[in-house]
Amino acid sequence: MSDQTLPDIIYTKTDEAPQLASASLLPILRRFLGEADITIGTKDISLAGRILASFPERLTDAQKVPDDLALLGEVVKDASANVIKLPNVSASVPQLVAAVKELQGQGYDIPDYPENPQTPDEVEARKRYDAVKGSAVNPVLREGNSDRRAPSSVKAYARANPHRMGAWSKDSKTCVSTMAANDFYSNETSVTLTDAQAEGPLKIEHTAADGTVTTLKDGIKMPAGTIVDATFMSAKALKAFYHAQIEKTLADGTLFSLHLKATMMKVSDPILFGHAVVAYLQPVFDRHADAFAAAGVGPNAGFGTMFNAIAQMPNGAEIKAEIDAVLAERPPLYMVNSDRGITNLHVPSDVIIDASMPAVIRAGGKGWGPDGAEADTNCVIPDSSYAPVYEASVNFCKENGALDPVTAGTVQNVGLMAQKAEEYGSHPTTFEIPQDGTMRVIAGNGDVLHTHAVEAGDIWRMASARRAPIENWIQLAIDRMQATGFETIFWLDRNRAHDAELLKYVEPALAKAGLTDAVKIMAPREATSRSFELIYQGKDTIAVTGNVLRDYLTDLFPILEVGTSAKMLSVVKLMQGGGLFETGAGGSAPKHVEQLVNENHLRWDSLGEFCALGESLRFLGNAQNKAAANVLGNAVDAATEKLLSEGHSPQRKAGQPDNRHSHYWFARYWAEALAAQTTDAALAAKIAPLAAELAQNETAILSELSQGQGHAVDLGGYYNTSDALAAAAMRPSATLNALID
Numbered sequence: 001m002s003d004q005t006l007p008d009i010i011y012t013k014t015d016e017a018p019q020l021a022s023a024s025l026l027p028i029l030r031r032f033l034g035e036a037d038i039t040i041g042t043k044d045i046s047l048a049g050r051i052l053a054s055f056p057e058r059l060t061d062a063q064k065v066p067d068d069l070a071l072l073g074e075v076v077k078d079a080s081a082n083v084i085k086l087p088n089v090s091a092s093v094p095q096l097v098a099a100v101k102e103l104q105g106q107g108y109d110i111p112d113y114p115e116n117p118q119t120p121d122e123v124e125a126r127k128r129y130d131a132v133k134g135s136a137v138n139p140v141l142r143e144g145n146s147d148r149r150a151p152s153s154v155k156a157y158a159r160a161n162p163h164r165m166g167a168w169s170k171d172s173k174t175c176v177s178t179m180a181a182n183d184f185y186s187n188e189t190s191v192t193l194t195d196a197q198a199e200g201p202l203k204i205e206h207t208a209a210d211g212t213v214t215t216l217k218d219g220i221k222m223p224a225g226t227i228v229d230a231t232f233m234s235a236k237a238l239k240a241f242y243h244a245q246i247e248k249t250l251a252d253g254t255l256f257s258l259h260l261k262a263t264m265m266k267v268s269d270p271i272l273f274g275h276a277v278v279a280y281l282q283p284v285f286d287r288h289a290d291a292f293a294a295a296g297v298g299p300n301a302g303f304g305t306m307f308n309a310i311a312q313m314p315n316g317a318e319i320k321a322e323i324d325a326v327l328a329e330r331p332p333l334y335m336v337n338s339d340r341g342i343t344n345l346h347v348p349s350d351v352i353i354d355a356s357m358p359a360v361i362r363a364g365g366k367g368w369g370p371d372g373a374e375a376d377t378n379c380v381i382p383d384s385s386y387a388p389v390y391e392a393s394v395n396f397c398k399e400n401g402a403l404d405p406v407t408a409g410t411v412q413n414v415g416l417m418a419q420k421a422e423e424y425g426s427h428p429t430t431f432e433i434p435q436d437g438t439m440r441v442i443a444g445n446g447d448v449l450h451t452h453a454v455e456a457g458d459i460w461r462m463a464s465a466r467r468a469p470i471e472n473w474i475q476l477a478i479d480r481m482q483a484t485g486f487e488t489i490f491w492l493d494r495n496r497a498h499d500a501e502l503l504k505y506v507e508p509a510l511a512k513a514g515l516t517d518a519v520k521i522m523a524p525r526e527a528t529s530r531s532f533e534l535i536y537q538g539k540d541t542i543a544v545t546g547n548v549l550r551d552y553l554t555d556l557f558p559i560l561e562v563g564t565s566a567k568m569l570s571v572v573k574l575m576q577g578g579g580l581f582e583t584g585a586g587g588s589a590p591k592h593v594e595q596l597v598n599e600n601h602l603r604w605d606s607l608g609e610f611c612a613l614g615e616s617l618r619f620l621g622n623a624q625n626k627a628a629a630n631v632l633g634n635a636v637d638a639a640t641e642k643l644l645s646e647g648h649s650p651q652r653k654a655g656q657p658d659n660r661h662s663h664y665w666f667a668r669y670w671a672e673a674l675a676a677q678t679t680d681a682a683l684a685a686k687i688a689p690l691a692a693e694l695a696q697n698e699t700a701i702l703s704e705l706s707q708g709q710g711h712a713v714d715l716g717g718y719y720n721t722s723d724a725l726a727a728a729a730m731r732p733s734a735t736l737n738a739l740i741d
């Protein structure tokens with residue numbers, strides 16, 4: 001690891017709403033932690049920062065930024081790691097292109113993103129941008145498994161102040177549609193590496209029909225005991241599926257909505273998305289295939305990028321008219337923003353399955369149509385590995401009505417995530433097949449581990465999960481089960497190749513712990529129905545899942561139970577002993593930035609940050625015997641509970657109290673809790689004057705914080721905002737600033 005001294009707690013600088021919130025919250029944290037001689041510092045893992053760190057040779061000395069992500073990737077492998085990780089942008093191509101353009105406009109001499117690299121320089125630039133693209137941060141930092149749950153204070157608040165839930169009706173036409181064959185689920189094969197197979201590195205080979213062998217990847221080192229899966233999605237089957245779904249949606253009279261994870265699954269899902277774009281506009285693609293290829297018009301970045309490129313073509317207006325004519329015959333698309341005409345197929349990162357499906361379910365099975373009205377929707381989820389979770393959710397709600405947050409129990413999650421486990425680590429070994437042939441995975445000893453007959457265009461991938469993370473995950477599940485006494489379900493499907501291998505670890509471990517009968521093992525569909533049954537009865541359960549379901553369920557259940565996944569406690573117990581504390585389970589909410597820029601209102605809720613801070617401080621206290629850190633951490637929890645019960649979370653509309661107001665209340669309650677505690681009398685005495693002054697100046701501070709709401713704000717950039725402008729916007733109270741600084 002680098003020998004520079006690191007602060008006690010590392011707070012990440014990210015993007016969009018969480019980054020804006022940090023401009024207001026971090027000075028408060030520095031002040032409070034400083035009273036106990038605890039240091040907190042930032043490391044920049046924002047999209048803009050990661051782009052700039054990739055091109056040092058093109059920047060002036062003043063412009064150069066260190067590669068903080070690489071540093072953090074080392075830090076998390078150290079027992080002393082204590083990192084608070086805010087959500088960051090996992091950039092789709094349109095987002096990456098926009099960020100590059102913005103940075104160029106700010107005077108950074110970085111290359112354009114080469115859509116179609118030709119020269120060696122372009123190939124090199126593309127390689128570096130591909131490393132920045134998609135989910136490039138989380139897999140690097142997640143050197144541990146995931147423990148996510150709604151804190152009891154958050155559940156109590158939701159029970160007392162239930163959020164609005166859309167009503168479900170038994171005759172809702174909303175449904176989930178998925179493939180029946182030839183998808184990732186049905187084509188999967190899986191093996192566990194033996195000692196002999198793990199002795200040398202694996203390689204991935206494609207053999208064409210004429211016998212030509214191409215090595216797509218070699219030198220892949222994996223220890224014995226690693227579960228190695230391979231599978232593919234047939235492009236032909238996918239296209240046929242999309243066309244059938246377009247027909248079905250038209251016949252049903254619903255909206256067409258596609259739900260993928262093009263950010264996290266950065267190689268496969270943009271291709272799946274592109275096939276949907278083509279299917280929707282099939283006659284236009286058939287007619288103009290050659291012209292599109294010549295003009296570099298591709299479907300994978302969505303309608304938005306594609307329509308812009310078509311507008312540059314000599315006959316652009318004509319083609320656009322053809323597109324409009326085809327769209328008029330198609331079923332209406334589910335809209336991201338109907339006022340601005342942004343459809344589900346405009347930008348691959350606008351509709352992300354973990355957030356989008358729960359939103360549909362919370363709304364009673366409704367999406368927004370082009371007319372700005374709510375309507376039932378066909379939720380198209382091509383691969384059938386996890387679609388059954390949403391299908392069972394939709395069916396359960398149709399049958400039983402919407403969940404009642406007042407009486408609902410809770411679903412907690414223990415997720416296998418460490419060391420790039422499963423599908424979420426598969427990007428470097430995912431390929432769009434160039435020509436018909438055979439894909440093979442060959443072990444170091446020559447054993448052929450996987451063989452798949454593939455056709456040109458198929459999407460093939462290899463994924464893996466290592467023994468140590470798997471064993472750690474099973475133990476974490478047992479620990480959580482024993483700590484809570486909740487019904488514990490391993491969401492594993494005996495009929496799926498990967499899960500069957502995983503069960504070879506799970507079942508003996510449970511037997512050894514004497515828990516065979518105490519723990520349930522259920523396929524995702526059955527586990528979903530059972531979990532809904534339990535929470536409808538007010539009971540609690542722990543979902544022990546793989547990496548993808550960790551992601552999906554920690555948005556799905558919180559969004560139904562407590563209205564949002566922002567208020568989740570999200571702990572990553574790093575395998576080397578350190579702690580990574582993620583804030584919330586949701587994302588960075590681009591809509592929130594738009595609202596701040598247009599009307600100076602930030603509705604981002606920092607509750608996830610508060611939860612992470614409390615855990616991080618207690619971790620510091622316990623790991624390094626810093627008693628004051630425990631005192632600070634416990635006071636954070638007390639402040640958070642009071643903030644919730646007094647109703648000081650940010651409100652949604654301009655003119656109402658927002659993120660900044662909630663930070664004032666957080667600081668005040670934190671100071672009051674510290675002043676009132678007796679464990680550390682010296683700390684109490686130091687903070688007491690601040691507590692008093694925060695209370696005395698309440699009226700002035702709240703009024704100063706509200707000034708300027710309703711007006712537009714200049715942040716100097718979207719991806720690379722100016723720190724000074726963000727601070728000016730987010731710290732408008734001179735009275736509060738004087739107390740904090």
Ligand SMILES: NC(=O)C1=CN([C@@H]2O[C@H](COP(=O)(O)OP(=O)(O)OC[C@H]3O[C@@H](n4cnc5c(N)ncnc54)[C@H](OP(=O)(O)O)[C@@H]3O)[C@@H](O)[C@H]2O)C=CC1
Binds near residue numbers: 349351352566584603
């Ligand atoms: N861990 C990470 O780093 C993650 C990063 N992301 C990134 O976030 C971006 C947006 O993703 P998307 O799928 O739209 O999901 P988001 O979770 O950002 O947005 C979905 C909705 O969740 C609500 N929400 C989430 N967090 C908060 C919060 N703290 N306070 C208030 N409301 C909140 C908002 O709902 P409402 O409008 O109903 O109030 C928001 O519109 C993408 O760039 C994605 O890559 C996404 C997930 C995790």
Ligand SMILES: O=C(O)CCC(=O)C(=O)O
Binds near residue numbers: 090139354554
């Ligand atoms: O890394 C990402 O792109 C998203 C992560 C995510 O959604 C999650 O961990 O819940």
Ligand SMILES: [Mg+2]
Binds near residue numbers: 354551585586
């Ligand atoms: Mg998620």
